[in-house]
Amino acid sequence: MCYNLYKMVYLDYAATTPLLPEVIKAMHEAELKYFANASALHTPGHLSHNLIEGCREILAEMVGADPSEIIFTSGATESNNTVIRTFEGHEIETSPLEHHSIIEAARVYKGAKKPKLYSYMLANNEIGDFLDLPDKKDGFLHSDLTQILGKIPVNVKKLGLDYATFSAHKIGGPVGVGALYVREGVPFKPLLIGGLQEKKRRGGTYNTVGISGFRRALESVKNKGNFKKYDKEVRNLRDTLAQRILKEIPGSSLNTNIEKGKSLPNILNASFKAAEGESIQLYLDAEGIIVSTGSACAAGDIRPSHVLMAKTGDAEVAHSSIRFSFGLENTMEDVDKVMEVLPGIVDRLQKVSTIGL
Amino acid sequence: MSTEGQDWVYSETVKDHFLNPRNFLMGDESKFDYDACGIVGNPICGDQMKMYIKVDKKSDKIKDIKWKTYGCASAIASTSALSEIAKGKTLDEALEITAEDIDEYLGKLPKHKFHCSILGHDALKDAINNYRKS
Structure with a gap:
């Protein structure tokens, strides 16, 4: 199986997930059978069209939307940019924990006009914490649900959302495919102007193969009982790692609120005093354990993660942070492997550090 | 320089100095009988380095050198490399590094890493200045 090609312990699922074997199969089949342009009226074109509409229906049903309210995009960044740009010149309020594709787009497009747009993610990608959605009053509310989809059940209507962002590659689907929920009747301005695709809401030839992969990944979420697996099995792995880190590693602290109902079950962000995040990440990498960090060094920036800064207010804590994000392929053996080497790595970095414990 | 075919973000020399750092001071600094020490950087910025030197009074050469670093892989590797370069040099020569x-x-760090992670030579200068003041 592709996942274990390098015999690694992969704990960076929040960054991207390996393609599910059934997704690879579905996409390969689509490459051969559904290559025709889905906008064409001929039979192969119509078959491609049906494949895409099937995906739209599955996604709509999963998130409580009408299929006509779902637009396919190239991914979460495009979905986020589309919503923000729709409110060009308007007041835009974002949570401090938003992804750069929200924060940077809002910086470029925001103005003073009403109505106002609120953009608040439901769960953060770096720490996994849930956020409270704001009272949108007479404005509009967008939520980036990239990390939520497939992990916990969600309903856009019950949440009172006007717009929501989704991505395929966080649930075992391909990179380059995403979707945007746009509630019936709310303002909308296409980002890509072109043909009649997506009812003139997003130009560009349909990415049939990519969408076939998204569709298969969504079907797996539904058919394999993923919500329950995340809530029980994955949460157990995450919580076990959290408890073992706190118990076995001096100077460790959690940046994720692991109390039930406070965060996604698959993300754990922890900091290790006096040990720098990129160094921990690369020592783990040398042991075949794949994680990410909020340290500035790793991002090629001089500032550490804005999310860790917003959550902890402490640059040293942010520089020393590691994110472990789990997927359904992980096992307790992976947690054991991390804890076989992590205490030693942190101890060594702490002993060679200029900072005392 | 193309990084194609290279499976690590840094050069092999950087990797080697990161995974097997030379001359580092493990634990309590009082374990090393040094003549002077210097410091550079700030943990808030993500990197801090300390250099400790033992000087041969007769020849004015760095007889032994140790260091401590809080920082990323290239910060650790660059401090380790500096300790190798400086060892055996006279203080005047070491000031020129x-x-x-x-x-x-190190076989070149990625450009964005150059300014933030090569700081050790300033800590060494600080150590030499402190030695000469004492």
Whole structure:
């Protein structure tokens, strides 16, 4: 199986997930059978069209939307940019924990006009914490649900959302495919102007193969009982790692609120005093354990993660942070492997550090 | 320089100095009988380095050198490399060591890493100045 090609312990699922074997199969089949342009009226074109509409229906049903309210995009960044740009010149309020594709787009497009747009993610990608959605009053509310989809059940209507962002590659689907929920009747301005695709809401030839992969990944979420697996099995792995880190590693602290109902079950962000995040990440990498960090060094920036800064207010804590994000392929053996080497790595970095414990 | 075919973000020399750092001071600094020490950087910025030197009074040469670093892989590797470059040099020679020398020795760091992670030579200068003041 592709996942274990390098015999690694992969704990960076929040960054991207390996393609599910059934997704690879579905996409390969689509490459051969559904290559025709889905906008064409001929039979192969119509078959491609049906494949895409099937995906739209599955996604709509999963998130409580009408299929006509779902637009396919190239991914979460495009979905986020589309919503923000729709409110060009308007007041835009974002949570401090938003992804750069929200924060940077809002910086470029925001103005003073009403109505106002609120953009608040439901769960953060770096720490996994849930956020409270704001009272949108007479404005509009967008939520980036990239990390939520497939992990916990969600309903856009019950949440009172006007717009929501989704991505395929966080649930075992391909990179380059995403979707945007746009509630019936709310303002909308296409980002890509072109043909009649997506009812003139997003130009560009349909990415049939990519969408076939998204569709298969969504079907797996539904058919394999993923919500329950995340809530029980994955949460157990995450919580076990959290408890073992706190118990076995001096100077460790959690940046994720692991109390039930406070965060996604698959993300754990922890900091290790006096040990720098990129160094921990690369020592783990040398042991075949794949994680990410909020340290500035790793991002090629001089500032550490804005999310860790917003959550902890402490640059040293942010520089020393590691994110472990789990997927359904992980096992307790992976947690054991991390804890076989992590205490030693942190101890060594702490002993060679200029900072005392 | 193309990084194609290279499975690690840094050069092999950087990797080697990161995974097997030379001359580092493990634990309590009082374990090393040094003549002077110097410091550079700030943990808030993500990197801090300390250099400890033992000087041969007769020859004015660095007889032994140790270091401590809080920082990323290239910060650790560059401090380790500096300790190798500086060992055995006279204090005047050691003052001449530049960030470019360290970068060259390591087989070049990625550009965005150069300024933030090669700081050790300033800590060494600080140590030499402290030695001469004492």
